[in-house]
Amino acid sequence: MTPHDPVSKIAAAIPPDIQELCQRFQDAGHQAWVVGGAVRDVLLGRPHGDWDLASSARPEQVQACFRNVIPTGVEHGTVTVLWKGEPVEVTTFRGERGHTDGRRPDEVFFCDNITDDLSRRDFTVNALAFDPLSKQLEDPFDGQGDLQRQQIRAVREPLERFLEDGLRSMRAVRFSATLQFAIEPRTLSAIPKALEVFQKVARERVRDEFLKTLTAPKPSTALDVLRTTGMLAHICPELLQSVGCAQNSHHAHDVWNHMLHCLDVAEPTPVQRLTALLHDVAKPVTRERSDKTGDYSFYGHEKVGAGTARRWMRAYRFPNDLTDEVTHLVRHHLVAYQSLWTDAAVRRWMHRVGTEHTHALLEFARADTRAKGVPVQEDLALLDELQSRVQRELDSGTAFTLKQLAINGRDLMAELGWPPGRHIGEALQSLLEHVLDHPGDNERATLLDLANRQRNSP
Numbered sequence: 376m377t378p379h380d381p382v383s384k385i386a387a388a389i390p391p392d393i394q395e396l397c398q399r400f401q402d403a404g405h406q407a408w409v410v411g412g413a414v415r416d417v418l419l420g421r422p423h424g425d426w427d428l429a430s431s432a433r434p435e436q437v438q439a440c441f442r443n444v445i446p447t448g449v450e451h452g453t454v455t456v457l458w459k460g461e462p463v464e465v466t467t468f469r470g471e472r473g474h475t476d477g478r479r480p481d482e483v484f485f486c487d488n489i490t491d492d493l494s495r496r497d498f499t500v501n502a503l504a505f506d507p508l509s510k511q512l513e514d515p516f517d518g519q520g521d522l523q524r525q526q527i528r529a530v531r532e533p534l535e536r537f538l539e540d541g542l543r544s545m546r547a548v549r550f551s552a553t554l555q556f557a558i559e560p561r562t563l564s565a566i567p568k569a570l571e572v573f574q575k576v577a578r579e580r581v582r583d584e585f586l587k588t589l590t591a592p593k594p595s596t597a598l599d600v601l602r603t604t605g606m607l608a609h610i611c612p613e614l615l616q617s618v619g620c621a622q623n624s625h626h627a628h629d630v631w632n633h634m635l636h637c638l639d640v641a642e643p644t645p646v647q648r649l650t651a652l653l654h655d656v657a658k659p660v661t662r663e664r665s666d667k668t669g670d671y672s673f674y675g676h677e678k679v680g681a682g683t684a685r686r687w688m689r690a691y692r693f694p695n696d697l698t699d700e701v702t703h704l705v706r707h708h709l710v711a712y713q714s715l716w717t718d719a720a721v722r723r724w725m726h727r728v729g730t731e732h733t734h735a736l737l738e739f740a741r742a743d744t745r746a747k748g749v750p751v752q753e754d755l756a757l758l759d760e761l762q763s764r765v766q767r768e769l770d771s772g773t774a775f776t777l778k779q780l781a782i783n784g785r786d787l788m789a790e791l792g793w794p795p796g797r798h799i800g801e802a803l804q805s806l807l808e809h810v811l812d813h814p815g816d817n818e819r820a821t822l823l824d825l826a827n828r829q830r831n832s833p
């Protein structure tokens with residue numbers, strides 16, 4: 376055997392703790408196989424997450440064998456064993472029968488061999504199992520061949536599998552994005568025929584797979600698959616309007632293709648990728664031909680788009696802080712910086728977008744600029760310039776928020792004897808505006824004096 380053969384490769388990758396755990400199962404008279412993503416990723420030489428086990432032991436038998444067992448999903452045969460301080464998911468060999476709702480199997484039944492268990496799994500590259508004790512690799516559907524061919528292929532009959540569980544269509548796209556594999560043609564052509572079932576899947580489940588798709592190395596290919604299979608019409612129909620929506624002289628691509636390029640060049644974080652996906656979502660509905668230039672303009676698309684982004688992210692129950700951040704970036708993604716901006720103009724921009732967002736905004740603006748498909752060296756240099764001016768302002772300790780002013784409302788009441796009321800907030804706001812123009816005035820005595828004078832001026 377060469378050191379590169381699959382069996383030695385997996386055997387060498389399995390941590391001693393997992394090996395010992397499998398031994399404990401065997402000592403108790405059960406089988407335990409390492410399954411799914413870990414085996415696949417080791418064969419691909421990719422970093423991988425958890426070591427999941429499939430076992431002949433029933434959940435109650437696992438609970439009897441180990442002291443620390445969490446009943447994670449006993450009705451589906453899954454428990455979590457806390458082994459040497461680490462959680463390991465153990466699922467009893469099982470099959471599924473009947474999927475009348477396209478979501479959950481009507482019946483889950485336990486079976487007694489790994490091959491039957493592998494046959495209920497979604498894709499051949501995920502239907503691999505390894506027994507670390509006998510060093511046996513179980514691969515009944517030629518998952519290794521598909522790893523070599525770099526393709527996602529359904530286990531058994533694609534259409535049947537997609538009709539059983541609507542999420543699998545989305546998972547096919549997700550794995551093709553994260554592994555950068557193609558979807559095998561028969562598997563791909565089954566997806567449009569299973570759309571009715573895909574529609575029934577809970578949005579949270581679609582969201583989780585979609586987010587993994589978006590944060591993959593090059594999501595554009597996956598987005599095109601979502602569009603051509605008809606899935607995108609259910610996930611986010613607003614985005615479809617951008618297909619073929621021509622732009623203006625600043626852009627080489629239509630809105631859709633610009634968005635795809637932007638996705639690929641944006642940093643692979645949820646915030647940046649979701650912003651890339653949604654930043655121009657309202658361009659099609661705001662497009663107008665300008666009388667002046669004869670070219671298209673998209674006046675207000677960032678405002679309308681922020682509304683669309685918020686509604687869509689809420690519908691998919693993204694976490695609130697992520698929704699707020701993405702919506703805010705969409706709202707302010709147009710950075711119209713020019714070198715002739717005064718320092719005060721830079722500070723006003725920072726105040727408007729919030730100093731905690733400037734970094735993310737500039738990062739996104741770079742991706743947005745690079746995705747235009749026209750020469751952008753100058754635009755990128757301008758963004759670098761703005762970045763360093765922003766940094767200089769941050770380092771200087773200037774006030775950008777009411778909190779950072781040298782005085783607060785209590786000072787106005789205590790020192791100047793002002794009664795409480797709305798005028799306190801208004802005065803502080805106007806002092807902040809003043810300080811943005813004159814940062815040197817952010818001192819207690821100066822601000823109190825200014826407040827006094829402003830109040831007494833007619």
Ligand code: ATP
Nearest residue numbers: 410411412413424495496497498501502540542543
């Ligand atoms: P990742 O590294 O992204 O976690 P994974 O392969 O471990 O990839 P999971 O979603 O964690 O993916 O699922 C674990 C295993 O369970 C899969 O490898 C697959 O064999 C099986 N599986 C998960 N979801 C489904 C499904 N909807 N239908 C069929 N099999 C599934």
Ligand code: MG
Nearest residue numbers: 411412424425
């Ligand atoms: Mg996993």
